Amino acid sequence: MGKPVLGHLDPEFISIMDETSAALREVFQTTNQLTFPVSGTGSAGAEAALVNMIDPGDRIVVGVAGVFGARLVEMARRAGGIVTEVTAPWGMPVPTEKVAEAVRRRGAKIVAIVHAETSTGMRQPVDEIRRAIGDDPILIVDAVTSLGGIEVDVDSWGIDVCFSGTQKCLSVPPGLAPITFSPRAEWKLETRATPVQSWYFDARLLRSYWEDVEHRRAYHHTAPISMVYGLHEGLRLVLQEGLDARWARHHDAGRFLRNALLERDFELIAADGYRLPQLTAVRLPKGSDDSLRGDLLREFDIEVGGGLGEFAGVAWRIGLMGLGARRQHALRLIQALDALM
Amino acid sequence: MGKPVLGHLDPEFISIMDETSAALREVFQTTNQLTFPVSGTGSAGAEAALVNMIDPGDRIVVGVAGVFGARLVEMARRAGGIVTEVTAPWGMPVPTEKVAEAVRRRGAKIVAIVHAETSTGMRQPVDEIRRAIGDDPILIVDAVTSLGGIEVDVDSWGIDVCFSGTQKCLSVPPGLAPITFSPRAEWKLETRATPVQSWYFDARLLRSYWEDVEHRRAYHHTAPISMVYGLHEGLRLVLQEGLDARWARHHDAGRFLRNALLERDFELIAADGYRLPQLTAVRLPKGSDDSLRGDLLREFDIEVGGGLGEFAGVAWRIGLMGLGARRQHALRLIQALDALM
Numbered sequence: 001m002g003k004p005v006l007g008h009l010d011p012e013f014i015s016i017m018d019e020t021s022a023a024l025r026e027v028f029q030t031t032n033q034l035t036f037p038v039s040g041t042g043s044a045g046a047e048a049a050l051v052n053m054i055d056p057g058d059r060i061v062v063g064v065a066g067v068f069g070a071r072l073v074e075m076a077r078r079a080g081g082i083v084t085e086v087t088a089p090w091g092m093p094v095p096t097e098k099v100a101e102a103v104r105r106r107g108a109k110i111v112a113i114v115h116a117e118t119s120t121g122m123r124q125p126v127d128e129i130r131r132a133i134g135d136d137p138i139l140i141v142d143a144v145t146s147l148g149g150i151e152v153d154v155d156s157w158g159i160d161v162c163f164s165g166t167q168k169c170l171s172v173p174p175g176l177a178p179i180t181f182s183p184r185a186e187w188k189l190e191t192r193a194t195p196v197q198s199w200y201f202d203a204r205l206l207r208s209y210w211e212d213v214e215h216r217r218a219y220h221h222t223a224p225i226s227m228v229y230g231l232h233e234g235l236r237l238v239l240q241e242g243l244d245a246r247w248a249r250h251h252d253a254g255r256f257l258r259n260a261l262l263e264r265d266f267e268l269i270a271a272d273g274y275r276l277p278q279l280t281a282v283r284l285p286k287g288s289d290d291s292l293r294g295d296l297l298r299e300f301d302i303e304v305g306g307g308l309g310e311f312a313g314v315a316w317r318i319g320l321m322g323l324g325a326r327r328q329h330a331l332r333l334i335q336a337l338d339a340l341m
Numbered sequence: 342m343g344k345p346v347l348g349h350l351d352p353e354f355i356s357i358m359d360e361t362s363a364a365l366r367e368v369f370q371t372t373n374q375l376t377f378p379v380s381g382t383g384s385a386g387a388e389a390a391l392v393n394m395i396d397p398g399d400r401i402v403v404g405v406a407g408v409f410g411a412r413l414v415e416m417a418r419r420a421g422g423i424v425t426e427v428t429a430p431w432g433m434p435v436p437t438e439k440v441a442e443a444v445r446r447r448g449a450k451i452v453a454i455v456h457a458e459t460s461t462g463m464r465q466p467v468d469e470i471r472r473a474i475g476d477d478p479i480l481i482v483d484a485v486t487s488l489g490g491i492e493v494d495v496d497s498w499g500i501d502v503c504f505s506g507t508q509k510c511l512s513v514p515p516g517l518a519p520i521t522f523s524p525r526a527e528w529k530l531e532t533r534a535t536p537v538q539s540w541y542f543d544a545r546l547l548r549s550y551w552e553d554v555e556h557r558r559a560y561h562h563t564a565p566i567s568m569v570y571g572l573h574e575g576l577r578l579v580l581q582e583g584l585d586a587r588w589a590r591h592h593d594a595g596r597f598l599r600n601a602l603l604e605r606d607f608e609l610i611a612a613d614g615y616r617l618p619q620l621t622a623v624r625l626p627k628g629s630d631d632s633l634r635g636d637l638l639r640e641f642d643i644e645v646g647g648g649l650g651e652f653a654g655v656a657w658r659i660g661l662m663g664l665g666a667r668r669q670h671a672l673r674l675i676q677a678l679d680a681l682m
Contacts, residue, residue: 001567002343005514007644039516040381040541043562047541075540167563173346175380175516175565197538199416200381200388219649221384222508224516226342227568303348308560 001173001230008222016232017210017223023235027147027170027243028162028180030154036210037176037231038201039224042144042165045177047075048201049140049161053110053185055193056080060110061102061137063087063094063129066119067308068142072112079197084108090310091269091281093124100132110138116146119308121270121281121317123150130158138188144168147178148238149250149278149321160185166227169250169278171322172234175227179203250277250325257320257330264337269315278325280318281311285341290314292340300336342514342571349563357573358551358564364576368488368511368584369503369521371495377551378517378572379542380565383485383506386518388416389542390481390502394451394526396534397421401451402443402478404428404435404470407460408649409483413453420538425449431651432610432622434465441473451479457487460649462611462622462658464491471499479529485509488519489579490591490619490662501526507568510591510619512663513575516568520544591618591666598661598671605678610656619666621659622652626682631655633681641677 006013017036024035038048050072054060060081062073065088076083084102088094094113103111111133115126126141133139140161143152147162149169154162160182167174181189181203189204196202200221208218238246254277258268265285268275284290290313296302307315320329347354358377365376379389391413395401401422403414406429417424425443429435435454444452452474456467467482474480481502484493488503490510495503501523508515522530522544530545537543541562549559579587595618599609606626609616625631631654637643648656661671 226514
């Protein structure tokens with residue numbers, strides 16, 4: 001990211017853009033042509049996905065089992081979508097059959113769901129959703145906290161729009177939101193009834209910058225050049241390690257941490273079988289309180305996320321993501337907890 | 342920007358945020374509390390300004406004398422604004438009295454105008470606009486290419502929402518859009534009839550992250566940490582130099598370049614008296630063609646912007662911005678042109 005800033009239409013930078021899109025396709029496991037980083041953080045990816053797919057009045061079913069599902073609802077409403085929420089208790093996945101049932105009942109054209117719910121540490125089995133809803137609805141998946149940490153298989157899972165963030169399992173500083181659109185999603189872009197409400201996130205306009213159209217690139221906005229350098233290098237490291245090896249490393253570190261926390265009377269929030277290795281959400285043992293997080297930061301330079309939403313003050317979210325997904329990092333935390341508690 | 346990435350709610354990072362907002366207030370010359378960088382590039386600042394100020398059905402007058410004025414029109418329409426365009430030939434400023442007349446005729450609540458039109462090198466006298474339209478309308482000013490290069494005086498010019506980009510005269514890589522909202526603009530936020538159509542750009546939500554509310558910061562989205570570091574340092578350098586000295590340096594470099602280009606039969610696009618020193622747009626001398634830009638890049642490592650919109654292929658846009666606003670940089674270009682032409 002410290003390299004000299006090239007112009008956003010410099011041929012050398014366009015090569016870096018092309019390599020970044022190609023690497024993103026590998027990491028998303030897709031052949032989708034329209035694949036690029038949105039110039040904003042993960043939430044910008046969510047908004048880009050929704051505003052591009054929703055025409056005002058479109059019916060959309062959104063799975064909600066935490067803060068980030070609720071955020072999709074809020075964004076979908078602001079985009080003019082008629083939202084049906086399918087909920088689950090926090091920590092549980094959204095029941096696949098309830099999603100499918102809501103789609104049928106409401107005649108919904110779009111389904112949006114979170115793959116890795118960062119507020120609870122829950123993994124949603126996304127592949128089951130497509131099988132249950134059939135071929136027609138557009139399926140939008142929030143892979144902010146999953147991409148590069150656990151399997152995300154855009155094409156074989158039948159995802160139409162998948163977005164992520166750079167700062168989770170890709171181990172790149174925050175600032176970009178990788179996104180990919182299937183041919184069906186591109187068809188929706190072409191056949192929308194109304195212009196996308198956001199000019200900045202309009203995927204058709206962004207396409208003319210990220211892809212050759214008549215052998216040239218059109219200026220849309222100035223890309224965050226240094227951030228693209230960072231993502232380019234981060235993706236190189238992901239692919240050098242290999243997706244399978246990377247997922248295995250996340251699983252190993254997550255299991256190690258989970259077991260150590262259980263031994264210390266922490267209570268896991270996500271249901272058995274649906275636990276993310278990269279993000280472990282726990283209730284504190286009886287008698288401990290949230291101020292421990294401050295001690296961890298001050299005395300041990302270890303940052304643990306606080307509870308979000310209904311878990312504020314009573315739960316922690318412990319990330320072992322990207323380069324940090326190693327037993328040695330989990331062990332540092334456990335040793336610090338043993339010293340403090 | 343290479344410093345370790347702090348958490349977005351780490352107390353150390355919050356200090357950096359506060360210092361960044363304080364420095365932005367100095368550079369914008371404002372006491373506005375709500376002043377922060379939007380997590381996107383300059384166009385994200387434009388969209389944030391418009392979607393926060395426009396309720397669907399609001400009448401808005403937009404000045405258009407180039408690509409970036411036209412962009413404001415497009416964004417305002419997508420936000421549901423009823424737009425009246427006041428145009429001027431490219432290179433000329435939008436006539437102040439026509440703007441005021443359109444506001445009166447249409448009963449417009451909002452005026453949006455570009456201070457430094459990057460497609461033509463024209464400076465719009467923004468201070469005259471407020472005097473002509475009176476106190477009531479909300480005045481939105483695009484200062485992407487002016488902030489840090491020429492005078493921008495948010496408070497004494499009566500601007501309500503002013504936005505910029507990092508990569509122009511602030512000499513920071515692209516990726517953030519500084520923005521400031523006056524108390525009147527904040528009042529509009531509080532009294533809107535509808536939610537802001539964009540969740541990502543919703544200034545009321547962003548305020549709870551960038552300002553203390555009941556002594557704490559609320560999580561909205563993960564800020565692009567490394568970019569904020571870059572802006573923090575860039576603003577320190579701007580203020581160390583001093584705004585007056587910085588503007589004088591831009592004026593000196595711009596005048597030097599203009600004169601040298603005139604001697605070589607380039608034709609200035611912006612009208613006399615309205616020329617930006619930081620961005621000189623020129624028509625090529627007869628017999629020269631746009632392919633020279635490629636030669637400059639390949640042989641001399643000098644990047645010159647191509648013409649935008651109606652100037653594509655026939656004009657150049659030469660930036661002398663921020664750290665680059667020095668005679669020595671202008672001279673390198675002139676010497677290269679003398680060698681090539």
